[in-house]
Amino acid sequence: MEIIKGGVTAAKGFEAAGVEAQIKYTDRVDMALVYSTAPCKVAGTFTTNVVKAGPVIWDRDIVQKSPYAQAVVVNTGIANACTGQQGLDYCRQEAQTAAALLNIPENAVLVGSTGVIGKQLPIDRIKTGIEKLVKAKSDTTEAGSMAAKGIMTTDTVSKEIAVSFEINGKKVTLGGMSKGSGMIHPNMCTMLAYITTDAAISKELLQEALSASVTDTYNMISVDGDTSTNDTCLILANALAGNDEITQKGEAYDKFCEALNYVNTFLAKKMAGDGEGATALFATKVYNAPTKQDAKTLAKSVIGSNLTKAAIYGHDANWGRILCALGYSGVQFAPEKVDVFVESKAGKIQLCQNGLEADYSEEQATKILSEPEVTVLVDMKNGTSEATAWGCDLTYDYVKINADYRS
Amino acid sequence: MEIIKGGVTAAKGFEAAGVEAQIKYTDRVDMALVYSTAPCKVAGTFTTNVVKAGPVIWDRDIVQKSPYAQAVVVNTGIANACTGQQGLDYCRQEAQTAAALLNIPENAVLVGSTGVIGKQLPIDRIKTGIEKLVKAKSDTTEAGSMAAKGIMTTDTVSKEIAVSFEINGKKVTLGGMSKGSGMIHPNMCTMLAYITTDAAISKELLQEALSASVTDTYNMISVDGDTSTNDTCLILANALAGNDEITQKGEAYDKFCEALNYVNTFLAKKMAGDGEGATALFATKVYNAPTKQDAKTLAKSVIGSNLTKAAIYGHDANWGRILCALGYSGVQFAPEKVDVFVESKAGKIQLCQNGLEADYSEEQATKILSEPEVTVLVDMKNGTSEATAWGCDLTYDYVKINADYRS
Secondary structure: OEEEOOOOOOOOOEEEEEEOOOOOOOOOOOEEEEEEEEEEEEEEEEOOOOOOOHHHHHHHHHHHHOOOEEEEEEEEEEOOOOOHHHHHHHHHHHHHHHHHHHOOOHHHEEEEEEEEOOOOOOHHHHHHHHHHHHHHOEOOHHHHHHHHHHOOOOOOOOEEEEEEEEEOOEEEEEEEEEEOOOOOOOOOOOOEEEEEEOOOEOHHHHHHHHHHHHHHOHHHEOOOOOOOOOOEEEEEEOOOOOOOOEOOOOHHHHHHHHHHHHHHHHHHHHHHHOOOOOOOEEEEEEEEEOOHHHHHHHHHHHHHOHHHHHHHHOOOOOHHHHHHHHHOOOOOOOHHHOEEEEEEOOEEEEEEEOOEEOOOOHHHHHHHHOOOEEEEEEEOOOOOEEEEEEEEOOOHHHHHHHHOOOO | OEEEOOOOOOOOOEEEEEEOOOOOOOOOOOEEEEEEEEEEEEEEEEOOOOOOOHHHHHHHHHHHHOOOEEEEEEEEEEOOOOOHHHHHHHHHHHHHHHHHHHOOOHHHEEEEEEEEOOOOOOHHHHHHHHHHHHHHOEOOHHHHHHHHHHOOOOOOOOEEEEEEEEEOOEEEEEEEEEEOOOOOOOOOOOOEEEEEEOOOEOHHHHHHHHHHHHHHOHHHEOOOOOOOOOOEEEEEEOOOOOOOOEOOOOHHHHHHHHHHHHHHHHHHHHHHHOOOOOOOEEEEEEEEEOOHHHHHHHHHHHHHOHHHHHHHHOOOOOHHHHHHHHHOOOOOOOHHHOEEEEEEOOEEEEEEEOOEEOOOOHHHHHHHHOOOEEEEEEEOOOOOEEEEEEEEOOOHHHHHHHHOOOO
């Protein structure tokens, strides 16, 4: 597997665009299009929130019922959530507009929205935006990057990646983009992530690969514990790589899954590290746990702890908060067995041994914790399972951003 | 029932003290004593965190096995959590020291600690503190207030209350004090709360009354979602009121429960409103829900949402975040039925009707949200059950306090 330049336009036959449509912001790219010249198999995972945004309902229908998909239209600024029948009608109008311009069926168009909840889309500006997107679309790397910009909200950097690998002598490419900065605590999926591939793969295996990968990647990140109404992860596969269609598990499927996992892990970590107001990516790896699920639950509890997140911001080796967060996770364990370490580019140090304070230098710990990527390592000494979760620190700026997000 | 002056010394036979012992801070009262001249029935509820502090293990044993209790010794500054066998030995040494000075059995002394996790108690200073406490103890209102000060950590105000009521012609008094500012997300009980009463009541009913009350009071507050290692709520009943001992449910028991509930609700709200860095008490009342448990889960999800808490801080009527938090609570419901209101001293306004934005004035909403006590009202229109949860806003100061709490 090779990491290559680009994002959603890296795979054969995919085009993209990002344009300014003045949905909520002025002077910034706020709409994106992903288009495939050939029909795509599509798989998706969506928010488990009872309150589901219009685009989630629309896309779930397409994934379940449409024979294929060929385009995704996304806007930022307004989430089209808590907007009722009107909001759902607007999804249809978006799809109709794009379908007419792209000469594809209405039910081949997926839609996505992110931003403020409870406001209706300015549907005229959306339609004008779609016209601009269709005119601007291209298969260049730059077009993919513009699309990645067009889905950002409070993100400070756009997030995209692409990889290529071989299946039976055919080069297959997989690329993706995502956004996510606040209201990030995915359950089933993350805010918005769009993956494109030219692999030929059956719809069933595409969905299975995506669902499995999401569990270990997007579902293992948290910025603020708030599971969004709009969480959507879609993958479009147009089969243009020319490989024999993957219709059963085996070497080819494994290669595909490995690449998909790499892309999703990259995007998930990018989202966590770019959490609203964050100054650091804060990972927690729990190992030697009795079960994979235990390890996951424990790791997520640590990266979700506000007190631990604030301590990371303060570069404070407050390992007691880590043990406390493990303790209220719901997993039963023996505290007197647990070892805790922190690690970053600046080194690695043990803070806690067998549940008690280890003999360590606060100065060295602070140095390690002052890096932009910090990992807490937790050895449960009670099994062989492991899991990693990713979050970020809790800062003044998180509060600032969210105290008056709507204005 | 009458609200009277005082706290833990309000009931007959109870004495208290608070002194400076230089446990971690200098120039502040940091140890407290509660003492009863007569042996007390004792009941308690403790943290559900797997990582339990030494004092939690010690007190649970006393509550379960001792025939009676007569004193509580508490320190702030160091939590005596994650301190292993040494920490537990120090609990015994505290109890022994107090027992010798008060001339009561060692197993009649409860202990409590709050503060930094992972550090051992400075046991010599603790012992000197206990000597000072025993010398200083008195039954005055002032002594009770000093004790309430002696258990504070980052609390900005001390928390105490007392009520009196009649049982079969006898005046019974119930008083309490608590502390709690960060690491507050009680599960079974809160940080530290100590209730005293001169009521005569059986140990079984005392425990039943406490457990039931804790569920609706301390367990319904959250400051930061972090369930502490030290959560402890104790009630001491010394029977000096002279009422016929309450040994079965009925009018007398109900009166006792009503008073206990009042005291616990008062202290719980005080703790939520004094959450670390908080500028507002942020309550959520969910009503017309299918079950009491649904109403509780929904209400707690709203007051626990970082995004909603930040919006409250910003006086921003961001009702979409409220609906989002209801949606990921785990309770199934029809979003299109939900109404949301906000209320404070400045008025009441509807933000959301049938899951959609209501027609309201942002200016008026901001005015209502600018008060120090704000309540979100959620009408589920699907049943008759209700519950209230209490939290606080999320502010810069929460981050500041917790970014470097240890130094």
